[in-house]
Amino acid sequence: MINSLYIAWHYLVFNKVRSATLVACITLIAFLPMALQLILEESQQLLQSRANSTPLLLGARGSALDLVMSSLYFDDEVPEIISMRAADEITDTGLAYAIPLYIRFQARNKPIVGTSIDYFDFRNLQIAQGRMLAVLGESVIGAGVAEEYGLAPGDSIVSSPDTLFDLAGAYPLKMTVAGILERSHTPDDQAVFVDLKTAWVIEGLGHGHEDLSRTRDSSVILNRSEDSVTANAKLFQYTEITEENMEGFHFHGDASIYPLTALLVVPDDAKAATLLRGRYLENQQYHIVRPTEVIQGLMQNIFRIKRVIDAVIAIVGLATILAIALVFALSVRLRQRELTTIFKLGCSRMTAVKLIAAEIVIIVLAAGIICAGLLYIVDANIETLVRMFILN
Amino acid sequence: MNAKFWQIIVSILLVVSFTASADEKLSVYAVNYPLAYFAERIGGSSVNVVLPVPAGIDPAFWEPDASVIAEFQQADLILLNGAGYAKWLKHASLPRRKLVNTSAAFQRDYISVEQTVTHQHGPGGDHSHAGTAFTTWLDFNQARMQAKAILSTLENQRPRHADTFIQNYTLLEKDLVSLDQALSAIVAQDSNKPFIASHPVYQYLSRRYYINLKSVMWEPEIMPEQNQWDALQQLLATHDAKWMIWEGQPDKQSATRLEELDINSLVFSPCANTPEEGDFISVMKNNIREIEKAFQ
Numbered sequence: 001m002i003n004s005l006y007i008a009w010h011y012l013v014f015n016k017v018r019s020a021t022l023v024a025c026i027t028l029i030a031f032l033p034m035a036l037q038l039i040l041e042e043s044q045q046l047l048q049s050r051a052n053s054t055p056l057l058l059g060a061r062g063s064a065l066d067l068v069m070s071s072l073y074f075d076d077e078v079p080e081i082i083s084m085r086a087a088d089e090i091t092d093t094g095l096a097y098a099i100p101l102y103i104r105f106q107a108r109n110k111p112i113v114g115t116s117i118d119y120f121d122f123r124n125l126q127i128a129q130g131r132m133l134a135v136l137g138e139s140v141i142g143a144g145v146a147e148e149y150g151l152a153p154g155d156s157i158v159s160s161p162d163t164l165f166d167l168a169g170a171y172p173l174k175m176t177v178a179g180i181l182e183r184s185h186t187p188d189d190q191a192v193f194v195d196l197k198t199a200w201v202i203e204g205l206g207h208g209h210e211d212l213s214r215t216r217d218s219s220v221i222l223n224r225s226e227d228s229v230t231a232n233a234k235l236f237q238y239t240e241i242t243e244e245n246m247e248g249f250h251f252h253g254d255a256s257i258y259p260l261t262a263l264l265v266v267p268d269d270a271k272a273a274t275l276l277r278g279r280y281l282e283n284q285q286y287h288i289v290r291p292t293e294v295i296q297g298l299m300q301n302i303f304r305i306k307r308v309i310d311a312v313i314a315i316v317g318l319a320t321i322l323a324i325a326l327v328f329a330l331s332v333r334l335r336q337r338e339l340t341t342i343f344k345l346g347c348s349r350m351t352a353v354k355l356i357a358a359e360i361v362i363i364v365l366a367a368g369i370i371c372a373g374l375l376y377i378v379d380a381n382i383e384t385l386v387r388m389f390i391l392n
Numbered sequence: 393m394n395a396k397f398w399q400i401i402v403s404i405l406l407v408v409s410f411t412a413s414a415d416e417k418l419s420v421y422a423v424n425y426p427l428a429y430f431a432e433r434i435g436g437s438s439v440n441v442v443l444p445v446p447a448g449i450d451p452a453f454w455e456p457d458a459s460v461i462a463e464f465q466q467a468d469l470i471l472l473n474g475a476g477y478a479k480w481l482k483h484a485s486l487p488r489r490k491l492v493n494t495s496a497a498f499q500r501d502y503i504s505v506e507q508t509v510t511h512q513h514g515p516g517g518d519h520s521h522a523g524t525a526f527t528t529w530l531d532f533n534q535a536r537m538q539a540k541a542i543l544s545t546l547e548n549q550r551p552r553h554a555d556t557f558i559q560n561y562t563l564l565e566k567d568l569v570s571l572d573q574a575l576s577a578i579v580a581q582d583s584n585k586p587f588i589a590s591h592p593v594y595q596y597l598s599r600r601y602y603i604n605l606k607s608v609m610w611e612p613e614i615m616p617e618q619n620q621w622d623a624l625q626q627l628l629a630t631h632d633a634k635w636m637i638w639e640g641q642p643d644k645q646s647a648t649r650l651e652e653l654d655i656n657s658l659v660f661s662p663c664a665n666t667p668e669e670g671d672f673i674s675v676m677k678n679n680i681r682e683i684e685k686a687f688q
Binding site: 087099121 | 458461462465479483484485486489
């Protein structure tokens with residue numbers, strides 16, 4: 001058998017292109033369904049476990065899927081905005097507590113999650129390095145963000161402007177990295193967390209500038225009366241919140257109408273959850289969704305598509321196997337003179353069969369090894385792939 | 393038999409651990425002394441109340457560092473005064489779930505501080521950094537409502553001890569009602585009697601007890617500058633006060649010069665931070681005795 005394998009190996013090496021084509025065909029046919037299954041299983045696990053650990057979400061009436069994808073997986077799609085008043089309303093019910101979320105901005109292509117400290121307790125996120133958020137202008141970053149950009153506590157991260165050419169839009173804010181979270185293998189690893197108030201500063205609802213009543217630069221003053229000072233556009237606004245200028249940061253308007261993208265609602269018990277959902281059934285402004293149900297619906301659709309893809313792969317696979325069989329059959333015919341020589345040398349018919357079988361074994365083995373290698377790569381990058389193909 | 397034995401042991405351990413966790417002291421952080429005092433009085437041995445503001449510092453303008461904010465974050469409850477009290481809260485990251493605004497029940501009755509400068513810039517339009525009067529507890533009826541908010545929160549957190557909390561609260565309420573009635577009775581003797589406050593911190597006191605009060609911006613330990621004396625003279629022209637209410641013992645020079653203007657000094661401590669002697673009730677009783685001097 002060793003001799004057969006030796007001769008088969010040399011034959012395959014001599015016919016490189018043919019051998020490589022066969023290996024590639026078998027590899028692809030084996031790899032595609034397995035990789036697809038791997039990605040779908042992982043995405044199901046990721047999506048489902050995250051959804052299962054989130055009891056309820058409140059958002060503006062509209063797409064439940066957009067709301068869940070934004071609030072749980074920090075998808076780029078921003079759902080309809082709700083106001084901070086919604087959080088107070090939930091608290092006032094006495095049935096649950098609400099964790100506000102404002103996920104609209106990015107820093108280095110990573111989502112900035114504006115929330116309250118309660119979020120970290122709720123998700124059981126621990127600080128690996130540095131410390132928790134303490135004051136305005138600080139951020140805590142996921143392990144993935146820290147690793148990707150080589151950030152450590154004390155470094156800074158800058159929010160991306162809303163639109164590049166919107167000069168009147170929100171200014172980028174330089175935020176200090178106060179701490180790095182322990183890896184949780186969830187979308188939290190890829191996020192930049194800030195206090196809600198910091199997110200509102202990025203939005204432009206809060207800002208810091210020199211005290212107008214004390215400024216020495218008269219060119220920034222448009223109008224000054226006994227009880228009012230009007231500044232012009234020259235007034236410099238701070239782009240970083242430091243200990244020195246923090247006092248100068250303030251918010252305008254009624255805080256209860258400040259924007260949120262969602263509320264993570266944590267009811268006291270199952271009964272409270274049911275009561276809450278009932279109360280918001282007829283609400284024209286908001287709706288409460290159970291992420292588990294939304295994700296189950298999404299997964300059903302994904303698996304429906306997967307079944308179609310499986311059927312296509314099965315047909316293509318069958319066609320490929322037939323084509324490979326044809327290749328070998330034709331190969332035997334093409335090698336008729338070679339086989340005749342082998343018989344003339346005194347070899348039995350069985351030896352010829354062994355030679356062809358050895359070629360098939362080597363090709364299948366090579367395809368198997370490559371397929372395993374590719375699956376290993378997929379497995380190692382499964383989170384990125386899931387994010388790339390499923391979440392985004 | 394063996395399995396049953398272990399089931400019993402595990403059950404006992406579970407009950408013991410549950411009881412232990414239910415009896416664990418609640419960690420309560422407060423932003424000022426009155427709230428800390430109320431929490432201690434109501435919670436008794438079931439709570440561990442912390443007021444991390446160093447002695448001699450006004451908690452309203454104190455700035456904690458990150459490590460103290462981290463302590464607040466770790467607490468079971470954070471008692472807030474409301475009415476914009478404790479400026480540091482505007483910039484701090486605290487867990488919403490643990491925050492208790494003790495003055496929420498009367499937030500519609502907050503007093504806005506006048507004479508603030510407004511300014512305008514950018515698209516946001518006219519706005520002001522106007523503040524709110526925050527020494528809410530100097531109205532003892534409001535102080536009672538703040539104590540009640542603390543009672544309600546403690547009851548929710550430790551329902552097993554609710555009866556004790558209610559008993560403790562009843563005693564505290566009695567003390568606060570007694571202070572309220574005593575001060576009302578004193579001021580009722582002459583509610584038109586004009587007073588000057590050395591600092592604008594007595595708005596709620598003035599409103600609740602109908603004290604005819606106008607404020608200047610003086611500090612007890614600092615001798616006022618000439619322009620401040622001039623401003624006082626102007627004020628006296630329309631508000632013929634014979635008494636000035638101070639937050640703390642006034643500087644001797646200030647007191648003497650006031651006496652020359654026929655103005656006596658009395659100390660009414662807001663007691664925002666832990667007093668050197670006594671407690672909230674004893675300090676307030678002392679304040680009432682001081683006020684009483686003006687009506688004798």
